[in-house]
Amino acid sequence: MKRSQPDPLSREQTPWLFAAALVTTLPHTLQQPWWLSALGGLLFAWAFLLWREDRRLPGRWILLALVVAGIAAILADFRTLLGREAGVATLVLFMAMKLLELRSRRDATVIVMLGYFLLLTHYFHSQDIPTGLWLLFALWVVTAALVRLQAATMPPRENLFQAGSLLAQALPFMLVLYLLFPRINGPLWGLPADAFTGQTGLSDSMAPGNIANLVRSGEIAFRVRFDEALPARQQLYWRGPVLESFDGRTWRQSTRPANPERIEELGPRIAYEMTLEAHGQRWLLALDAPVTLPAGANLDGRLSALAPRPVEKRQRLRLSSSPAYRLNTAESPLSLSDNLRLPANNNPQTRELARNWQAQANDPAEVIALALRHFREEPFHYTLQPPLLGRDGIDDFLFRTRRGFCEHYAAAFVVLMRNAGIPARVVTGYQGGELNPRDGYLVVRQSEAHAWAEVWLEQRGWIRVDPTAAVAPERIERGIVDALPAGEPLPAFLLRHGDWLHDLRHRWEALNNAWNQHILGYDTQRQRDLLSRLGFAVDWRQLVIALGLACALILALVTAWSLRQRIRPAPEIRLWHRAQRRIGIHCAPGETPLAFAARLRAADPALAARFDPVVRHFMLARYAPDNPNSLAALAAAVKRLPRRRIA
């Protein structure tokens, strides 16, 4: 009945496979649904108990039932088995189940291969330095388990050492392959819908609270390295989506077709390189106003730079901007009327206030000044925790709560302007950034997310007006940490300047940036640059040849190194062999030195007379090892021997 298992596993091998399964699945508990972690934990505990009690593993039918139940649960949760997340969940489940089917070496090999594959899936979530280090550790454990399969009796310490040594020897291959393997820019086929999840960034709409939520994230939105000096902080407006249509609560992008912008540059350009983190949208967050864009990118008619495709991976971009500019002095009537539109019967108090200002003022510029003065002089507060607003949100904010974040100020300002007959719109993006003194990069985080307003004036075009600056000028001049009132709880990552933690974070982020730029950012382009700098023609055929040669060279070196290790005979033995080589006559296997000397005497007495001291000193060095001089005497005696040609 019972099938005979080829290569059954020994009891000592199993714990190593448990460890391999654990290190490869454990980090997934951070991402996968809780029930899967719980199920995996239970299966693992069961397998461990069976092993400890030396009991029989469950039968095939129980396992089959478990697999069916597990897959049904995954289908119920993810609605598919093919997506990225569902695929990983299935692999994790199989890994846990395989532990209950661990009978032969073949089962164990499956565990190890599955483990290697699961290691790769960790990178779906993060490719940062800690993940890299953890994976190196996990790789070590899995490889040790693989070695264990071939040497069940090996002492554990030697086993770990062997695995580490093999991995260390594999490192040169990795380096060469990483540098020379022809890079293909993915994707090779359509990615499943859940390929890019969990990315943070600006959205294409703005409702009260959106940006305040974003600000709580310490994630880096992008890094910038300016070719020349860092511009003044007040110029650092990174332009995202422009929101023109308002429904009383939410601001959205207008669907009106774009007219090309007409930008007049009024000052020198600023050139910079931006490393943009993936955010799943198309905008590139160029510095106001973008004038040159990377290939494929274009402006959307509202001065926002757009990538040809959503930014699904970290990108390096070359850009230049002109901070002093004039935009669309001759704007289309359609655009102007669009930017005056407000929902009917909404925010009546605001409307009345704006109409009053319009009546008072001589021209629109004066209305703007009145509005800003209103924000500055009335008791408005800048806070991350604004109270909830009712149906007439702008009225509530302007006349009742007076506590808000940049999005409240920008929205209220634009509604005021439109009520006063001035075309106005909301611009979202980022403002400011923090210079990392360690590597000179300007780091812009999600916490620098910002919203401001743009108004259109005759002859002057679209002008940026930042009402937040009227309420909390520190926000623009120094950043959000200084703008928030003292006592307001800060998100943990927002640290005050001068803190030692602050410096530590700078170092850590500079390290991460180097990692991103040089290791993760090594792509087709960088590969081409590096190779042409090394003098290779950039041609995949040459790459393959170079790669083959380099690998063959390393392989030869590793082989030579690993075969070289021999136990060296003791020095007196080596001298004894050298003496025989010198006279060209060899001691037969099993012949004692004295017998050899006697044979030599019979054959060639003259030679024997000179060889006798060698025999005597050899015997002394070999069998009376306490005398430190005997080795030197032996060496001297060997040197005195005549050289014979070997017949």
Next chain:
Amino acid sequence: MRLNLRELQQRLFGNPDDGLTPVTLDRRRIFILPSRAGLLFALTLLVMLLAAINYNLALGHALVFLLAGLGLVGMVHTFRNLHGLRITPGRCAPVFAGETAEFKLLLDNDRPGSRYGLMLEAEKGLSASSSVGGGNQASVGVPVHAHRRGWLPLPRTRLSTRYPLGLFTAWSYLQPGMRCLVYPKPLPQALPDGLWAAQGSGNGSGGQEDFAGFRERQTTDSLRHVAWKASARDDGSRPLLVKQFAGGSDSQLELAWSATDPTVDDETRLSVLTGWVLAADQGRIPFSLSLPGVSIPAGNGAAHRQRCLEALALFRT
């Protein structure tokens, strides 16, 4: 010129040694190919590479490349696990047909590191595994089923290893000129009374006159010979005693070909004789053996037993 398969095989895999001197494995004798696990590993890496390209995982590339390097390093080390290993043919203790012969090979490791996972296989499905410590030796018995009596030569032996990663199998063929003597399969049969030497009284207890002492009873001794009184003197914890008689020629067995049942085939008759030899030897009864063309005078002891079994093993071969 036609080259037959055997010759070709000999040319490719055979080695020209006499089979008696030690053999040191060098690169010409070692073959290496990916194992099934190695192919699975390669497939896994390919899928991983595609995933890394598709999802643009820079570290995924690094992981795949590191594992590819690991595979190559594993290949070198699998080869290295055999390279420089010295194999010296040893002895092989005679066995009875139906048993498993163990051909001892001495494995010599002159490297500081241990060599693990060495597998020796001369017969399909029957293997011995071993490991040799650094600078050490290990003796391994290569098991071979002994089916028939006579000389059993050690077939071509495959020494293989998959250490350290199991992704490659390295192997070498050994052809030590070793042979093992296989005795006929013994048929356990009681010693018939008719075998006692003619000089005795004929009842199987010849030589009863000269009492020489007691000895412990063997299973082949008839209960009639037990010295009950002497046996009763101790508390019963020791085996029963039988009287032993000195009497030279008259207390011996004559195991003869002619005494076996002539109606059965020769091999069975040899098996019966082998069984008798073993029984007589166990009972420490001197015996002579006569086969057609072979005659071994009476005697006892290990050397005598071996001589008789050898004669039986090699009878008409």
